[in-house]
Amino acid sequence: MILHVDMDAFYASVEERERPELVGRPLVVGGSPTGRGVVSAANYEARKFGVHSAMPVARALRQCPELTIVRPRMELYVDISKQIRAIFYQFTPDVEPLSLDEAFLDVTGCESLFGSAESIGRRIKQQIRSQLHLVASVGVAPNKFLAKLASDLEKPDGFTVISPDTLHATLDPLSVSRMWGVGRVTQRKLERLGISTFGDLRRLSSAQARQLFGPTGEHFWNLSHGRDDRRVVAERRxxxxxxxxxxxxxxxxxxxxxxxxxxxxxxxxxxxxxxxxxxxxxxxxxxxxxxxxxxxxxxxxxxxxxxxxxxxxxxxxxxxxxxxxxxxxxxxxxxxxxxxxxxxxxxxxxxxxxxxxxxxxxxxxxxxxxxxxxxxxxxxxxxxxxxxxxxxxxxx
Ligand SMILES: [Mg+2]
Structure with missing residues (x-):
């Protein structure tokens, strides 16, 4: 089983932890509002005002005049990322970081030592909270694609398990836009053909999917079934x-x-x-x-x-x-x-x-x-x- 661990609003949450007086107030980590600064990360309070990452800070300020803007402290985030990873390594050596705040963990074979994948996921989430005072969302699933999807489903503070039994019930209602590789153009193309959810796509035959979309059609069709055979590549290898x-x-x-x-x-x-x-x-x-x-x-x-x-x-x-x-x-x-x-x-x-x-x-x-x-x-x-x-x- 694979875990995907993803920190919630990472940079912004670190800044809140370092400066508790900021908790509960709209906060972004970003550049100068007078220059061309843009938002690196927004906490959930700021998001209520429609502030999101990739937005110019000047515009974020117009939408939310009481916004606090904090400059990024990358060295601090790198350091905390290392501490998070040290928690992962207590459970498995097979850790594949995707960025400072996100990683895949293969916990196959660790169950006899630490319990089920689900309980390992819960322990990791708990340790990140108690030791680092930060919140992670965790997805637990049979493969990378599903684990990443799962960690996002109940974010923030999410914990989602996708098992073979619950696979189709979880996936079928989801929008095809959640599939890896489906951008806006592909999404529109799919929707024109009446395919807007994983379920719509899954109900086609693989031949139909190929016919409609070429080789990528088969890839999407496999994803709609929750299939993905990429391995977790441990960083040290x-x-x-x-x-x-x-x-x-x-x-x-x-x-x-x-x-x-x-x-x-x-x-x-x-x-x-x-x-x-x-x-x-x-x-x-x-x-x-x-x-x-x-x-x-x-x-x-x-x-x-x-x-x-x-x-x-x-x-x-x-x-x-x-x-x-x-x-x-x-x-x-x-x-x-x-x-x-x-x-x-x-x-x-x-x-x-x-x-x-x-x-x-x-x-x-x-x-x-x-x-x-x-x-x-x-x-x-x-x-x-x-x-x-x-x-x-x-x-x-
Ligand atoms: Mg994150």
């Missing part, structure tokens, strides 16, 4: 580390896309550092509104775990390597491959002549501070990204 996000609205603005590349890079680099890894090849993935998807890669001259170095390459790929066509982007991803263990040169305590050199730890700490300081500055600029609520997405 991963050959690459990446983060991607699908925007609620397609983005045309290069500046906003660049700010997104920075956020995705920070997540990737944070994971590299927390796992003592470095990557040499930087990958950028772009999916256009028509689902045309391209990836571009470029290698650094040395393996790195630095946000800045990876960002230089990733942002250059975005600026210079895309085809000549209008920007109209639905999904953006940043990753690194060519992964290797981090072996800091600073660990050397004496130089060639046997003279003590600056203690390794100090230097490493300084470097981290320097790095975070730089990014804090960058984050304080008016350039902000949109943080949209990720749509379920077809994975390659």
């Amino acid at each position: 991963a050959k690459s580390i990446s983060h991607e996000t699908t925007f609620a609205q397609d983005i045309q603005d290069l500046e906003i896309l660049l700010a997104w590349v920075l956020e995705l890079t920070e997540q990737v680099a944070g994971r590299l550092r927390s796992r003592q890894l470095m990557g040499k090849t930087v990958n950028l993935k772009v999916r256009y509104s028509d689902f045309h998807t391209i990836t571009r890669s470029s290698s650094l001259d040395h393996a790195s775990q630095s946000t800045d170095e990876i960002w230089q390459v990733a942002s250059k790929l975005l600026r210079t390597s895309l085809p000549e066509r209008p920007l109209d982007i639905r999904l953006l991803g940043v990753g690194v491959s060519n992964i290797q263990r981090h072996r800091p040169r600073q660990l050397q305590l004496f130089d060639e002549a046997g003279q003590p050199i600056r203690p390794a730890l100090d230097k490493a700490t300084d470097e981290v501070r320097k790095q975070f300081g730089r990014h804090a500055l960058r984050r304080g600029s008016t350039l902000r990204h949109t943080r949209s609520r990720p749509r379920p997405e077809l994975e390659e």
Whole structure:
């Protein structure tokens, strides 16, 4: 069985935890309202005013004048993400993070030690609450697609189990828009054919589905039956580390896309550092509104775990390597491959002549501070990204 654990309004909830006086008030984590700042995350109070991620902060303020705006503190979120992951690892080594606040866990075979998948899910949710004072929504299901769907069904503070017995009863009434890979265009196309729910699609034969939609028809048809055979890929076995996000609205603005590349890079680099890894090849993935998807890669001259170095390459790929066509982007991803263990040169305590050199730890700490300081500055600029609520997405 697979668990999908997804933190509720993660950045905003962390800020509420750090500043209890903000609890119960509408709050967003985002950029400057006077510049082009946009909302990274909105708490549920703010959402009542129609404020959502990906919205310009200036507009959010018009809709909700008493809104509190907090600047993102990415290093804090990375740190808490590590603590959440440490809870996961108490139960299973098979953890596949999707982003700082979301992961798949394969708990198959852990039942004899820790009880059923459902009780493991409940314990994880409980531990996140009691130890970290944060709330996660959890989905428990036989595969990744269903687990991710499940964690979203009763969000926030959700806990949903989809078992083979309840599968069709749960899935059939759901809108096809919840399927990975069904965007607005496909949804409209399906609806024109009278298919608006999983159940409508499931009742076709696979041949009909193929006939109507080609090879992707069969993929959607399998999803309507709740079938998905992708495995959970544990991070320590991963050959690459990446983060991607699908925007609620397609983005045309290069500046906003660049700010997104920075956020995705920070997540990737944070994971590299927390796992003592470095990557040499930087990958950028772009999916256009028509689902045309391209990836571009470029290698650094040395393996790195630095946000800045990876960002230089990733942002250059975005600026210079895309085809000549209008920007109209639905999904953006940043990753690194060519992964290797981090072996800091600073660990050397004496130089060639046997003279003590600056203690390794100090230097490493300084470097981290320097790095975070730089990014804090960058984050304080008016350039902000949109943080949209990720749509379920077809994975390659
Ligand atoms: Mg989340």
